[in-house]
Amino acid sequence: MAKVGVMLEVGSDGVAVITMSNPPVNALAIPILAGLQEKFDEAMRRSDVKAVVLTGKGGRFSGGFDINVFEKIHQTGNLKLLPNVSVDLVVNTMEDAKKPIVAAVEGLALGGGLELAMGCHARLAAPRTQLGLPELSLGIIPGFGGTQRLPRLLGLPKAIEMMRSSKPIMSEEGKKLGLIDEVVPSGDLLKVSRLWALEIADRRKPWLRSLHRTDKLPPLSEARKILSIAREQAKKTAKNLPQHQACLDVIEEGIIHGGYSGVLKEEKVFHELVLSDTAKGLVHVFFAQRATSKVPNVTDVRLKPRNVKKVAVLGGGLMGSGIATALILSNIYVVLKEINNEYLLKGIKTIEANVQGLVSKGKLTADKADKALSMLKGVLDYSDLKDVDMVIEAVIENVSLKQAIFSELEKVCPSHCILATNTSSIDLNIVGAKTSSQDRIVGAHFFSPAHVMPLLEIVRSERTSAQVILDLMTVGKIIKKVPVVVGNCVGFAVNRAFFPYSQSAHMLVNLGVDVFRVDRVITNFGFPIGPFQLGDVAGYGVGLAVGKIFADAFPGRTFKSPLGELLIKSGRNGKSNGKGYYIYEKGNRPRPDPSILPLVEESRRLTNIRPGGKPISVSDQEILEMILFPVVNESCRVLEEGVVIRASDLDIASVLGMSFPSYRGGIVFWADRVGADHIYKSLKKWSELYGSFFKPSRFLEERASKGVPLSAPVSSSSASRSRM
Numbered sequence: 001m002a003k004v005g006v007m008l009e010v011g012s013d014g015v016a017v018i019t020m021s022n023p024p025v026n027a028l029a030i031p032i033l034a035g036l037q038e039k040f041d042e043a044m045r046r047s048d049v050k051a052v053v054l055t056g057k058g059g060r061f062s063g064g065f066d067i068n069v070f071e072k073i074h075q076t077g078n079l080k081l082l083p084n085v086s087v088d089l090v091v092n093t094m095e096d097a098k099k100p101i102v103a104a105v106e107g108l109a110l111g112g113g114l115e116l117a118m119g120c121h122a123r124l125a126a127p128r129t130q131l132g133l134p135e136l137s138l139g140i141i142p143g144f145g146g147t148q149r150l151p152r153l154l155g156l157p158k159a160i161e162m163m164r165s166s167k168p169i170m171s172e173e174g175k176k177l178g179l180i181d182e183v184v185p186s187g188d189l190l191k192v193s194r195l196w197a198l199e200i201a202d203r204r205k206p207w208l209r210s211l212h213r214t215d216k217l218p219p220l221s222e223a224r225k226i227l228s229i230a231r232e233q234a235k236k237t238a239k240n241l242p243q244h245q246a247c248l249d250v251i252e253e254g255i256i257h258g259g260y261s262g263v264l265k266e267e268k269v270f271h272e273l274v275l276s277d278t279a280k281g282l283v284h285v286f287f288a289q290r291a292t293s294k295v296p297n298v299t300d301v302r303l304k305p306r307n308v309k310k311v312a313v314l315g316g317g318l319m320g321s322g323i324a325t326a327l328i329l330s331n332i333y334v335v336l337k338e339i340n341n342e343y344l345l346k347g348i349k350t351i352e353a354n355v356q357g358l359v360s361k362g363k364l365t366a367d368k369a370d371k372a373l374s375m376l377k378g379v380l381d382y383s384d385l386k387d388v389d390m391v392i393e394a395v396i397e398n399v400s401l402k403q404a405i406f407s408e409l410e411k412v413c414p415s416h417c418i419l420a421t422n423t424s425s426i427d428l429n430i431v432g433a434k435t436s437s438q439d440r441i442v443g444a445h446f447f448s449p450a451h452v453m454p455l456l457e458i459v460r461s462e463r464t465s466a467q468v469i470l471d472l473m474t475v476g477k478i479i480k481k482v483p484v485v486v487g488n489c490v491g492f493a494v495n496r497a498f499f500p501y502s503q504s505a506h507m508l509v510n511l512g513v514d515v516f517r518v519d520r521v522i523t524n525f526g527f528p529i530g531p532f533q534l535g536d537v538a539g540y541g542v543g544l545a546v547g548k549i550f551a552d553a554f555p556g557r558t559f560k561s562p563l564g565e566l567l568i569k570s571g572r573n574g575k576s577n578g579k580g581y582y583i584y585e586k587g588n589r590p591r592p593d594p595s596i597l598p599l600v601e602e603s604r605r606l607t608n609i610r611p612g613g614k615p616i617s618v619s620d621q622e623i624l625e626m627i628l629f630p631v632v633n634e635s636c637r638v639l640e641e642g643v644v645i646r647a648s649d650l651d652i653a654s655v656l657g658m659s660f661p662s663y664r665g666g667i668v669f670w671a672d673r674v675g676a677d678h679i680y681k682s683l684k685k686w687s688e689l690y691g692s693f694f695k696p697s698r699f700l701e702e703r704a705s706k707g708v709p710l711s712a713p714v715s716s717s718s719a720s721r722s723r724m
């Protein structure tokens with residue numbers, strides 16, 4: 001393991017190379033920042049040093065400030081944990097140094113890493129190095145002067161775009177835009193950087209201090225226009241994210257009052273934002289997402305993932321074609337099997353349309369699209385499955401059909417082949433009941449559209465082997481999904497936790513609340529669409545089928561609204577036939593359709609649950625809570641039963657599978673911020689008023705009464721008692 005720290009080495013040429021070492025990404029932990037201060041001071045003091053090169057060990061410059069420090073601040077509230085880097089180190093020690101400093105950047109320079117590089121007097125980078133300021137995606141703004149130096153090096157519009165999108169650019173583009181002085185082959189990077197530093201010292205190359213530059217900044221009136229457009233965009237696209245407006249304010253300060261003023265304001269705002277709820281939620285999501293890669297007894301037992309080169313997808317419907325699309329886009333060869341020519345052609349057409357859709361959105365080049373489509377073969381029988389490494393079955397939810405398919409697969413596929421099912425509801429033990437291959441049967445639960453949605457639930461039964469889980473996790477990462485390993489129960493983690501979501505929305509409407517108000521409350525909270533628009537997108541048939549599965553599995557805590565059936569009877573099927581709760585017209589945002597109101601009234605008449613026949617009176621906050629607290633309640637059962645390994649896995653699953661707003665940290669994180677006690681008491685009150693749908697679970701009651709956070713680990717005995 002490489003040494004953690006900052007090294008200084010002075011060559012016979014008089015160049016001191018300062019190297020940051022903190023694997024795997026050279027995060028700027030407090031001791032690294034202290035080490036940098038110390039080594040720069042030493043280099044400036046030493047008479048044998050003419051110039052300095054700053055670099056990172058292991059082919060990565062730096063992934064930025066150590067995010068663990070934010071987590072500690074969130075736990076303690078202690079802002080003193082933040083070091084004084086922006087002025088003391090970057091401005092006073094580096095930028096205003098008496099000896100030139102060149103950044104030799106390789107692999108990546110993100111956040112504080114890029115900010116250190118921008119504080120140097122020149123930047124050389126290896127090819128395809130990622131350069132970015134992703135701080136806004138953590139709920140903060142750059143805090144080592146990035147809001148000031150990036151606009152001065154790149155120009156205002158591009159700098160705003162990079163910070164607001166949090167997306168990195170490559171060093172080649174950085175060179176064109178002026179962020180990088182030269183792109184140099186990796187093997188020559190240090191050598192060329194040393195020479196460059198000496199040439200600056202000898203005044204043969206310019207000695208530039210980024211913060212003092214103004215040549216790329218537009219005149220004040222134009223800058224104000226650019227900032228005002230960005231503010232309007234941020235209002236629309238980042239309405240609950242205060243860091244976006246804050247970032248623009250800080251940039252403006254520097255344009256009006258000069259870079260140094262901007263640096264001071266940046267530091268102040270950075271400190272304020274670190275403690276915001278948004279930063280707390282997003283930092284939690286950062287670590288929670290990485291934690292999903294750690295699966296006890298799978299990823300820590302020295303197994304090596306096997307190569308999965310060829311996959312058979314059974315069924316070319318919406319899910320199957322989406323899954324096949326995701327695989328071919330990542331260069332995995334796919335055999336798509338259907339039962340007749342008509343279905344097969346339809347499946348292939350859908351895959352082609354998915355791929356072309358990415359091309360027309362500019363997300364894929366035409367060449368890459370052709371390459372992806374060349375990885376696809378359509379077949380009508382099983383003979384092409386004799387050499388596949390994995391099968392993903394995506395046929396209709398029919399137990400006997402699936403059982404027949406899996407016993408056939410056991411015969412035709414090689415013995416190492418992973419047998420995965422995309423079922424969203426059927427028990428894996430039942431799917432594999434007619435085989436003797438339970439150890440290689442696993443759930444690969446994708447979310448629709450499968451080539452777009454980032455979550456992959458990997459469902460294991462008690463018999464699925466660790467090797468198979470690891471292999472599927474690896475394939476999931478290759479196809480750019482976030483795999484979350486979950487236990488085998490009705491609905492698995494996401495659908496199980498969220499089945500009450502649309503049911504409580506329906507209950508509210510049947511209690512007299514307006515459909516569109518419910519959707520508005522939910523989108524104001526941060527979901528991209530509300531439960532009724534979601535129903536339009538999914539189609540009501542799916543909702544009814546899934547509702548029945550949950551009603552059978554969990555009698556006593558489901559609510560059946562007649563509204564879905566009434567809509568179908570009146571010829572509506574949501575977005576697919578253009579007739580839903582909303583009116584869908586090309587080029588226009590969906591508009592509420594008032595003609596559904598008589599159907600809503602009919603539903604209310606049939607359920608007859610309005611107290612005294614009158615609509616209930618509720619605030620927006622109560623609407624939100626009546627929809628999300630039942631989800632928290634079911635999440636408690638998911639946690640108690642050990643369906644997820646840790647609470648944060650359910651947070652990630654809720655963010656990536658249900659589009660729960662990431663800046664609220666996921667369903668359990670959010671619930672803990674609201675407080676188990678308030679959730680318990682509210683559910684108890686509603687269960688007395690409106691019935692057992694709201695009845696608090698034992699787990700919630702216990703945690704609320706003991707004051708233990710819902711996210712605290714479940715004791716292994718209680719989890720294994722009820723697991724799978």
Ligand SMILES: C[C@H](O)CC(=O)SCCNC(=O)CCNC(=O)[C@H](O)C(C)(C)COP(=O)(O)OP(=O)(O)OC[C@H]1O[C@@H](n2cnc3c(N)ncnc32)[C@H](O)[C@@H]1OP(=O)(O)O
Nearest residue numbers: 025027063064065066067068110111112134142143144290
């Ligand atoms: C003051 C400043 O302006 C404020 C800042 O700099 S805030 C930080 C800004 N930087 C970022 O947001 C970058 C965050 N990191 C990343 O995006 C990605 O980790 C990466 C692109 C650097 C590398 O990605 P990848 O190779 O897929 O590895 P990934 O699994 O994400 O990370 C590897 C490990 O490094 C850790 N790590 C990555 N960046 C880190 C950081 N900035 N601080 C602390 N740990 C970090 C991860 O938590 C993970 O740890 P684990 O192995 O224990 O789970």
